[in-house]
Amino acid sequence: MKNILKQTLVIATLALTISACTSMKTMEATGGSLADGVIELSYTRTPSETSIFDEQDALKTATKRCKAWGFKKADAFSGEQTSCRDQLGSRCDVYMVTKKYQCVGKG
DSSP: OHHHHHHHHHHHHHHHHHHHHEEEEOOEEEEEETTTTEEEEEEEEOTTOEEEEOHHHHHHHHHHHHHHTTEEEEEEOSSOEEEEEEEETTEEEEEEEEEEEEEEEEO
């Protein structure tokens, strides 16, 4: 019993530590091409920040944009691109993380 309590405490502490260092980001439309049927969604983060985004929420946002262009839905490309948005000398102060979505199915 004592061992289970100890393990639970360690897991809870680890979960709090991870959640304190990770921020949830909202993806916003930042580009795309109607001709290619591609939507780009992005968020920004600092170098010291570990961030994640809600994949389902991002897919809903991309699908909404695709529907406005006359498509039925959006499919996510694999992976994300990270680029430096604000650079000070040789150091990057703000990174932009971008994910692309393909619009599919003519509405």
